[in-house]
Amino acid sequence: MKVFFGSPGNISGLLLRIGQCFFAAASIGVMVSAHGFYTSTAFCYLIASMGLEFLWSFGLACLDFHALRSKRSLQNPVLVSLFVVGDWVTATLSLAGACSSAGVAVLFSRDLGYCSKTFPCTRFQIGVAFAFISWFLLAISSLVMFWLLGAV
């Protein structure tokens, strides 16, 4: 059993999962609090994909916590394969959500000049930034998992 940075059942893995949960939740919170987010399908999709990422990362954080407490190893091939597939699907959907929302946010703020006090572009941008941070942390986990699958 090899132990990499961010591998499951490890303290660094648990911290990565907590970071993903935190930023996904922050992104949803900022987006929902911005008036008029429902005008764009991309923003609604971002909230859905961040919701999925939150649930996935929260589940794995609980599993990591349990493994750390009971000092069990989570590195068996079937479990790692499951983590790899889940991580990659979630990471791709999160990146898709973050990028589509970024495209729309740039369109509103730079190209069309729609921003005003009643249509707060800054909030959209902060929400998208949080989504990108959350995706980046998930991408690190995904790469580690894929690497681990080759080594298990």
Next chain:
Amino acid sequence: MKVFFGSPGNISGLLLRIGQCFFAAASIGVMVSAHGFYTSTAFCYLIASMGLEFLWSFGLACLDFHALRSKRSLQNPVLVSLFVVGDWVTATLSLAGACSSAGVAVLFSRDLGYCSKTFPCTRFQIGVAFAFISWFLLAISSLVMFWLLGAV
């Protein structure tokens, strides 16, 4: 040396690269021919990212073709590491371009109802669809390369 589907210096690898080049070029062609694409930063970014993917895949297609003709193996660790980094960076940028443009295309056609004869949303949608196909083919290559790196 292991030979997977889509590994470098292999006929399936060459076909994947040609497919990536073709769909990236088609996406650029359709986007540039659509009137008003320059109104959105996301569409301009899509053209830039598809241009990068075209250049990268064309270069690797030439290398595969050369390897096939001279019957050389391209599977040494340094070369495969280089392919992995290049493939992953290009695939991430392509997905980002395709998703941001998809977000803007959906906003124009569904949310804002901007589409008209002078602003052809169908072309944008076709361009985005080609970009997604091109990204999908590149994602297959990226996964194979990453797997190969663990096996080399």
